[in-house]
Amino acid sequence: MELLGNDTAPFLDALTRLAAKGGNADTVTDLLDDEDYSYPCGTVDEGFGYRDAAVPALVFLARIVAQPGAIVREDVIELIDRIAHSEVQRAGRSGAEMDARVDGLRAALIEARPALAEAARHPSELAPVIVRLLAGIDAGILPGGADEPRWRGVALPFLRTVSSQLTAHGDLLAVNEETQVVFHSAADGTVVAALTFPNPAHHQRVRVSPPSGEVRLPVRWSEAFIDDQGPGVLVAEQRSPRAWLWRLDGDRWRPIRLIRPGRSLRPSARRVRAMAAGGGECVIGYGDGMIARFDSHTGVSVGPPLTLGKTVHSLDLSTGVGRVAAVLRLGLIPDVTTGLRVKEHVWEKPAFYTADGHARIAAITGVNGRSEIRRYDVATGEEVGSPIVAERPAALCIYQWQGRDRLAVAAYRQVLRFDAETGEPLGPPLHGHRPQLRDIAAGVVDGRPVLFSLDIHASRERAATVRRWDAETGEPFPAE
Numbered sequence: 001m002e003l004l005g006n007d008t009a010p011f012l013d014a015l016t017r018l019a020a021k022g023g024n025a026d027t028v029t030d031l032l033d034d035e036d037y038s039y040p041c042g043t044v045d046e047g048f049g050y051r052d053a054a055v056p057a058l059v060f061l062a063r064i065v066a067q068p069g070a071i072v073r074e075d076v077i078e079l080i081d082r083i084a085h086s087e088v089q090r091a092g093r094s095g096a097e098m099d100a101r102v103d104g105l106r107a108a109l110i111e112a113r114p115a116l117a118e119a120a121r122h123p124s125e126l127a128p129v130i131v132r133l134l135a136g137i138d139a140g141i142l143p144g145g146a147d148e149p150r151w152r153g154v155a156l157p158f159l160r161t162v163s164s165q166l167t168a169h170g171d172l173l174a175v176n177e178e179t180q181v182v183f184h185s186a187a188d189g190t191v192v193a194a195l196t197f198p199n200p201a202h203h204q205r206v207r208v209s210p211p212s213g214e215v216r217l218p219v220r221w222s223e224a225f226i227d228d229q230g231p232g233v234l235v236a237e238q239r240s241p242r243a244w245l246w247r248l249d250g251d252r253w254r255p256i257r258l259i260r261p262g263r264s265l266r267p268s269a270r271r272v273r274a275m276a277a278g279g280g281e282c283v284i285g286y287g288d289g290m291i292a293r294f295d296s297h298t299g300v301s302v303g304p305p306l307t308l309g310k311t312v313h314s315l316d317l318s319t320g321v322g323r324v325a326a327v328l329r330l331g332l333i334p335d336v337t338t339g340l341r342v343k344e345h346v347w348e349k350p351a352f353y354t355a356d357g358h359a360r361i362a363a364i365t366g367v368n369g370r371s372e373i374r375r376y377d378v379a380t381g382e383e384v385g386s387p388i389v390a391e392r393p394a395a396l397c398i399y400q401w402q403g404r405d406r407l408a409v410a411a412y413r414q415v416l417r418f419d420a421e422t423g424e425p426l427g428p429p430l431h432g433h434r435p436q437l438r439d440i441a442a443g444v445v446d447g448r449p450v451l452f453s454l455d456i457h458a459s460r461e462r463a464a465t466v467r468r469w470d471a472e473t474g475e476p477f478p479a480e
Contacts, residue, residue: 055101058083058108062115065130068122077119077126084109084133088145088413088434095152098434102146109137132391141391144413145434147476155432155476158452159189159466166454166466168441169226173452175466181224183231186443186450186468195222195233195246195253225277229297234258234275234282241270243284245299256299258284260292273312274326278319285315291324291336306336320352321359323378332376334361340381344374352378353398353405355421360384362407362420364393373409375423388423390416392436399442399449399471408451408471410437415453415469430474432467442471 061083064076084105088098113134120130136142147155161182163175172192173184180196197220223234233246245256260270269288276283282296289308294301308315308326316327326333332346333339342363350363359378365387366372372387373396390411398420399406405420413436414429435455443450449471457464468477 055083055104055108058105059112059115062112062119065119066115066122073119073122073124074126077124077129080112080116081129081133084136084142085412088143095147099146099152102143105143109133109142113137135389136391139391139429141412141414141416141429144429144431146431148431151432151476154478155467156478157465158468158477159184160463161454161466162457162463163454164438164456164464165224166439166441166452167224167226168443168452170444172226172231173441173443173466174224174226174231175454176222176224181222181233183224183226186452187445193231193248195231195248197235223275223277225282225296227277227280227296232277232282232296234277234284236272236275236284241272241286243272243275245282245294245296247297258282258292258294258299259301260284260286260290261301261305262290269311273315274317276317276319276324279322281319283317283319283324285312285317285326287311287313291317291326293324308333308336309339316349318349318352318361320361321354321378323352323359323361325350325352325361325378327363332361332363334376334378334381338379338381342374342376342381342383347371348393348395351396351398351407353407353420355384355405360420362396362398364396373407373418375420385421385423388418394437395439397440397442397451399451401449401472406449406471408440408442410440410453412436413455415440415451417451417471417474427474430469430476432476433465435464438464448472 058080061076061080065073088102090098116130116134120127120134133142161175161177163177165176167174168186171186173186175182180194182191183193184190185192220235220237225232229247231248234243235246236243241260243258245258246253269286271287272284273287274285277296280296281302282294284292289310289312291306292301293303293305306324308328312328314328318325323335326336327346327349330345330347332342332350334342344365346363346365348364350361352359352361354360360375361378362373362375364371365374371393372389373393374387375384376382377384390409392412393409395410397408399408406426407418407420409416413433414431416429417426418424419426433453433455435457437453438456439454441452443452451469451471453467455465469475
């Protein structure tokens with residue numbers, strides 16, 4: 001009874017029934033992880049996460065894993081991790097109710113922390129899971145999904161959008177939607193310009209080799225960018241070598257066909273695999289590994305093409321500090337001109353920055369569920385400084401303040417900020433998103449850097465939420 005405490009009556013009833021009919025390790029596992037657990041103990045929340053009954057159960061579960069030699073320790077560790085990361089969004093619940101649910105879960109995690117710390121001392125294959133849980137609790141990252149109390153009822157979403165990608169520069173923010181790219185004022189969200197594609201169809205059926213038959217692929221994809229000349233959009237067709245640069249000319253959009261240099265090759269080798277723009281030029285990556293460079297205002301070819309020296313099927317490109325970086329097959333090449341490749345797996349687009357006069361690049365790396373942000377010297381490919389640990393990082397961007405480059409990371413349900421050179425945290429996590437984050441971008445409003453964070457839309461609603469933050473103070477929009 002000392003182990004169970006006073007907050008576990010549903011578990012005690014279920015365990016008593018199990019003991020009466022005779023149980024072993026397998027049946028206890030079933031109780032903790034299957035229907036025998038969900039219905040007697042009332043923890044599984046149909047459709048989203050866990051019922052509120054799971055919150056006080058966390059303390060009890062932590063006491064179980066703190067006991068040496070517990071036969072179901074690893075099953076319980078996994079269950080604690082799932083509850084701590086469970087969905088916050090739920091149809092029919094008000095914002096205040098969901099905030100209260102997150103507050104209760106956080107309080108339970110804090111109460112369970114001593115037992116989890118004790119559990120981390122016992123040998124287990126899942127010990128790293130406990131260590132990550134402890135780090136998330138201590139950093140204020142877990143559980144996430146609620147506004148900071150002082151901003152409740154004050155902070156508002158900046159935008160609602162069906163986009164899965166953000167781009168920002170200066171006083172503009174761009175969102176790539178299904179049939180259009182929309183440019184918003186970074187100050188108040190009003191629409192400044194929009195490029196609507198002539199053919200509104202979003203998907204097409206493409207015949208592939210048997211036995212796959214037909215698959216649905218997007219007709220096109222687009223990469224918005226913003227530079228000193230204003231808004232721009234790169235557009236490419238799927239399974240095609242054709243790409244266009246669209247520039248806003250007054251109140252009209254001007255299309256420029258980007259012509260691939262070199263001789264004609266088989267169609268698959270000429271297909272566009274990646275696009276990016278920055279520093280006055282745009283780059284197009286093709287299936288044969290060629291990366292063509294064009295002036296981002298005129299569309300004129302700039303210099304000889306770069307090459308990866310191999311056929312590519314999966315490719316991402318990033319530009320900055322006069323370099324082009326490529327991510328292919330989970331490998332990062334910080335500078336295509338050197339061809340040096342870092343040894344860690346890289347999952348998302350990296351971001352260039354400068355530190356002490358040297359070109360650097362930051363990237364999300366990781367395998368086997370462990371993700372970190374690592375920084376590399378662009379010239380040598382060598383890692384710089386210690387890895388930055390973050391909970392489920394999804395995207396990153398660079399912004400400047402007081403003459404230094406800063407790093408912002410969309411991690412789980414929070415925005416994290418670091419000094420790009422030293423890796424030191426800059427302030428606490430920024431809370432407000434209920435779903436997990438998908439993208440992040442940086443702009444400028446009234447001379448101050450601002451961050452835009454985009455979450456993954458909940459399955460019961462179409463639009464995702466964009467929030468805006470003062471990058472230095474962490475104040476959310478509008479917070480006035």
